[in-house]
Amino acid sequence: MRRVTVVGHDGGGLSAAAGAALARATLVAGGARHLSGLDVAAECLVMGPVAPVVARVAAHDGEAVVLASGDPGFFGIVAALRRAGVEPVVIPAVSSVAAAFARAGLPWDDALVVSAHGRDGAAAASALRDDPFLWTLDAPIGAAGVHKNGSSPAGGLRRAVNVCRAYPKVAVLTAPGSGPAELGAALAGWARTLVVAERLGTAQERLVTVEAADAAAESWADPNVVLVLDPDRPRRDPRPGWIAGAGPGPAGWALPEAAYAHRDSMITKAEVRAYVLARLGPRLGDLVWDVGAGSGSVAAECARFGAAVLAVERDPAALPLITANTAGLGARLVAGDAPDCLAGLPQPDAVFVGGGGPPVLAACVARRPARIVTALAGLERVGPALGVLGDAGYRTEGVQLQASRLSPLPGGSHRLAATNPVFVVSGELP
Structure with missing residues (x-):
């Protein structure tokens, strides 16, 4: 009878059910450390690249x-087996994420879990040869370096x-080349504390708490899980939660101007x-630049949708407004004069340009964000903006927006109060 049982193994003893499955098995697959010390009569298959092993097990x-390792149904081998047509029996152990939070003494129903398994195919294949059970560490990669959820290998670390x-x-499932040091370096400018849990469930287990900047200068043992914490923002809600992770999205967007601090309707x-x-x-996993942020209203709304946000502004008088309007949302303020201050900023996925003209727009386009939008008050600026985007290979469109809002009059009647027209030019990479 064909049957596949997936057993989560955390380095300790196996359950009675797992032991019975091993006693019946005629094929056992696992990493070298999982198979060492096993006393079974079955053929043992040491893990290498995922696809051949899954095919062998399925056949x-x-x-x-x-x-x-850990819970094989959580970023694990169960998904790969089911894609191959196998419906396994699963006997899980504690996932590495749950174990890391437990070691740190922290609740994690309000945490997000991401995988940083992003690298090119050659590096991934080399890593698998060096460590053939990497894929069992709650976040597998294939031999071609493609994450099991089908995402691009280049985007794993950046989106995480x-x-x-x-x-x-946030809990980060790491990989060689996308570990605590790389995370720490990438988080430069953001105040983050890293809790690095190395080699969970083994005699070499170690838990280290370190600031992001300091993590970048250290060497870390694989495998590890990293908890990334913002010390300035407590749990999202002091009341007991009802949903795990990020929680529901915003109840509304395009909030009225009165929801934001601003100067003389400059919003x-x-x-x-x-x-x-x-x-x-x-969206979640994106980085948005709001260049010429003004009051920071666009930055605040993007952050409420889950994106990471950089609000860039040169006017010192506007900086306190941006700080107030983005409070508690995790947006980072960059005080500087664009385009010069843009050079050292991390790669954006989307950019809103609220001011600065063609030179600033061109500097943003040079970073090749997937989507770029600019709002213009003057008609004469539309043509140059379309030219900058079109010359760079963006698909462009432009619209003129003008709203007329109902305004009450004496006696219960209303009139239409027009807002100033604005031209919005946008571009998207094919």
């Missing part, structure tokens, strides 16, 4: 056991870092903000 005519920039409590109007947000598409 096996008999009972097979796959040994994996963006989540760490945006959220106050992107709500109707324009709604269209700008639709074109920017801020």
Whole structure:
């Protein structure tokens, strides 16, 4: 009878159910450390690249056991087996994320969990040869370096870092080349504390708490899990939670101008903000630049959608407004004169340009964000903006937005109060 059992193995003793499955098995697959010391009569298959092992297990005519670290249903081998048509019996152990939070004595129902398994194919294949059970560490990669969820290998670490920039409590499943040192370096400019849990469940287990900047200068033992914490932002809600992770999205967006501190109505109007947000598409894992942030209303709304945000502003009088409007949202303020101050900033996924003209727009385009939007008060500025985007290979569009809001009159009647027209030019990479 064909049956596949996946057993989570945390380095301790196996359960009675796992022991019975091993006794029946005619094929056992696992990392070298999982197979060492096992006394079984079955054929033992030491893990290498994922795809051949999954294919071998799926084709096996008999009972097979796959040994994996932690909870194999959490960023683990169970998904790969099911894609191959196998419906396994799963006997889990404690996941590395749960173990790391337990060691730190922290609750984690309000934490996000991300994988930093992003690298090129050659590096991934080399890592798998060096450490053939990497894929069992709760976040597998394939031999070609593609994460099991199908995401691009180049985006794994960058998107994980963006989540760490945006959220106050994140668990990062790491890999060689995308570990605590790389996380610490990428978080430069953000106040973050890292709790690094090395070699959980082994005699070499170690828990180290370190600031992000200091983590970048250290060497760390693999495998490890990293908890990234914002010391300035407590748990998202002091009351007991009802949903794990990031929680529901914002109840509304394009908030009225009265929701923000601003000077003399110098703020992107709500109707324009709604269209700008639709074109920017801020989301979890993205980094958005708000260049010429003014009051910071666009920055604040992007942060509420879960994106990491950099608000860039040169006017000293505007800086306290941005700080107030983005308080508690994790946005980072960059005080400087664009385009010069943009050179050292991390790679954006989307950019909103609120001022600065073609030179600033061109500097943003040079970083190749997927989406870029600018709001212009003068018609004469539309053509140059379209030219900058079009010449760089962006698909462009432009609209003129003008809202007329109902305003009450005496006696219960209303009139239409027009807001100033704004031209919005946007571009998207094909």
